[in-house]
Amino acid sequence: MSRIHPPEFGDLSPDISEILLTENQIQQRVGELAGEISELYRDKNPVLVGVLKGVLFFMADLLRALPIATEVDFLSVANYGGDSRKQGPVRLVKDLETPIEGRHVLFVEDVIDTGLTLNYLLRTLKARQPASLEVCVLFNKPTKRLIDIPLRFKGFDIPDRFVVGYGLDFHEKYRNLPFVGLLKPGVFSPKL
Ligand SMILES: O=P(O)(O)OC[C@H]1O[C@H](OP(=O)(O)OP(=O)(O)O)[C@H](O)[C@@H]1O
Ligand code: HPA
Ligand SMILES: [Mg+2]
DSSP: OOOOOOSSOGGGGGGEEEEEEOHHHHHHHHHHHHHHHHHHHTTTOOEEEEEETTTHHHHHHHHHHOOSOOEEEEEEEEETTTTSTTTSOEEEEEOOSSOOTTSEEEEEEEEESSSHHHHHHHHHHHTTOOSEEEEEEEEEOGGGOSSOOOOSEEEEEOOSSOEEBTTBOBTTBSTTOSSEEEEOTTTOOTTO
């Protein structure tokens, strides 16, 4: 089975300087992660919890690769600091609809950078007394971490660079690229 993509990504392609992970590499690793996850959660009917919006493609692909019964739910967060994101605390702007007390919860994240977002969310979910709470992250930037977080399932360690694609955005753009890449210096400005 193959997916249909335009040969070029229209007006997005010229903004990309380098592809770090191809669509095939990502899809293969997602399949491997699904295998590992299904071993741990067989017969446990876990709740997969994702944080919007970056996780949308990873969650969709992971769910479809999992050969076990699961449920899915989503959270949404905002940074108190507005534009100075990644520096201040986060707050919940959309909560789960699923009560997770006594449930096996797998937190699914697209990228972990400082770990501040995940740290806040894990503390919030732990207080609801799930039967278990583990983390699955696709892209991990180990050198950016401010808070240590145990990662039960991990897709790739990636360098400390700002990446886009496969759900990851720069000012809400580039999420729809099927690969993960770097933006050209003229396009990406960390101060924006
Ligand atoms: O480890 P941290 O430094 O906290 O960064 C990781 C968070 O940043 C990204 O979300 P973002 O705030 O970009 O929201 P989005 O998913 O809607 O793009 C990502 O999806 C994580 O939730
Ligand atoms: O590299 C990144 N790209 C997009 N969003 C992000 N959020 C944390 N790190 C990143
Ligand atoms: Mg983002």
